[in-house]
Amino acid sequence: MRRHNMNSASVILIKRGIVKLLKQPSAPLTGFGMSLFFLLVYNAGIGGIGDMEAFGTGGYLSFVFPITIISLAMGSSSGAGQTLNADMQSGYFKRLYLSPAPRWILVISPILADTVSSLFFTVLLIAIGALFGVSFQFGFVSVLGILLLSFLWSLTLCGFSAGVMLRTGKYQSAAIITNAVFPLLFLSTTFLPRELIKSGWLLAVSWGNPVTYILEGNRYLLAGTSSPQFFIIALIIFVLTSVLSVAFALSSAKRIKI
């Protein structure tokens, strides 16, 4: 028998998490369906205003595309919590707990599996977006930048969702984070560029809303309608929130009663 290796245990557990999501794909498919719905409906309904100069050369489709990416992770972020909850309800978590795998990996692996699954659907969405005519200002570099932001955003949501579930012990509570973040989508530059928003309070709120930075960071990469600072700030914010969410999930794991 080979000597136990921490990396091999992590890979095996992450693989298990992804397989679980694929076998019960309701969470990632909900996110993907919701995103595709947003993309088609917004573009069909108000895509005509994309002719205005403020939307840049990419049109409304490129402008609204970041929303679909953000909502994708929101829709699927409860998967990690649900995997953990199912293992706890069945008692199987205890069996995993008795393996030589480091215990923090048992919590991190479903979070990473959920994040990887979300990234897979992001790639699919990017491919569909490209087919529909979304522009990528820096080509492949833009795609990599979008994937990086998506990874951090998804990791943030999955980590907090798993943490909340671990603290409450109820799988339904994994969706609390999605519900909490949902209003932030509308308190930002979601539908219109900053220049076209007339409401002073909405503009003020949007400055303090982290969603604004990920939206604008993506828009910089897509159609160049925003400045590169947004991308940098988004990167800093979501690296921090990712670290915080993973730390929250790990500290919540200490409350598990085995």
Place this chain on the structure above:
Amino acid sequence: MEAEIQIKQLFKKYPDGTEALKGINLEIGKSRFFALLGPNGAGKSTLVRILTTLIRKDSGEFFIDGFNPESDFSKIQGTIGVASQENEIDPSETVENTLVFQGRLFGMTKSQAAGRARELTGMFQLDSEKNKKAGILSGGNKRRLHCALALVHNPKILFLDEPTVGMDPEARANFWEIISRLKRDKGTTVFLTTQYLDEADRYATEMALILNGEIRYSGTISEFKNMVAPGNNMTLDESYLHYIKTLNNNELTKKYEEA
């Protein structure tokens, strides 16, 4: 005696104030079949949970095959196999996949794990069930799978916490045959807690009796029987009941005298 499990002054108090273990000292030798006996709530499961690193002790120390749980956590996990009271199986996976995954978690290659899964499905008479999801197995077969999982990585020490609860007599006999063979062929050390004293009587050679978190007796089963009723040839069940009854009477008498 070369101690494979060494326990020194182990204390555990739960947040609700219950003192579950009050300074446990025990030594269990290599390849021994040891039974920890005691009534419900005596501290048996707490001790097993501490020794298998599921919960933390408050003070004292213990060593498993010479490994310290503070510094050699993964070595201990690789050394022990645990079959506890509740089934710990993934209902959405097939029997075969569950066993293969367990092997992979313990560092086996895919082919090693698959080979071991075949061996165990044969040993536990789960061949015809191997492609079924664990969730739809009968209660007895779930129990067999649960016990098989504890053996996947060929552990040197087996912790069996009420392992045969829910098994029919045939499955129970089959289970003990497997454990006896393991002990005989591989020298596996067995740490058993059970309410079925006939099982302990038949298979174990050493025992400890725990009451209210304290070890009241530790030694061989035959010595225990002899201590309780010398030359009476009682079963362990009878000796145990006799001992507890005498103890209760003594304590009642003591309380009465104190009052």
